[in-house]
Amino acid sequence: xxxxxxxxxxxxxxxxxxxxxxxxxxxxxxxxxxxxxxxxxxxxxxxxxxxxxxxxxxxxxxxxxxxxxxxxxxx
Ligand code: SF4
Numbered sequence: 001x002x003x004x005x006x007x008x009x010x011x012x013x014x015x016x017x018x019x020x021x022x023x024x025x026x027x028x029x030x031x032x033x034x035x036x037x038x039x040x041x042x043x044x045x046x047x048x049x050x051x052x053x054x055x056x057x058x059x060x061x062x063x064x065x066x067x068x069x070x071x072x073x074x075x
Contacts, residue, residue, distance in 0.1 A: 001038050003046060003060035015052040020045035 003023070005016075012030035016023070023042050024034045038046055043063075050058045 001040060001043055001046065001061045001063075002036060003034070003038055003058060004036065005032060005034055006057045006059070007032065009055045009057035010053075011055055011057075013054050015054065016049035016058060019049045019052055024049060 005024075010032050012026065012032060014026050014032075016034070017026050017032070020038075020042060022035075023038045023046055024032060027033050038060075046058075046060050047063050050056075050060055050063050
């Protein structure tokens, strides 16, 4: 599966690195590195990371950002 992290949005909260450590990792305090092509078997973890990201910075193939629907904060 392919995924993209909007690094302009990412605030380095590291939720994703905690939930899907094979896909996301923190480098230093705030910079995130990730695999743009994650294994299919990581799908569930990636889904959790997508849902957990406080700023909805992660977009993944076939996964909608359904974080409870309460975060349509278009400022
Ligand atoms: S959870 Fe979101 S904000 Fe935090 S490091 Fe991952 S992509 Fe960035």
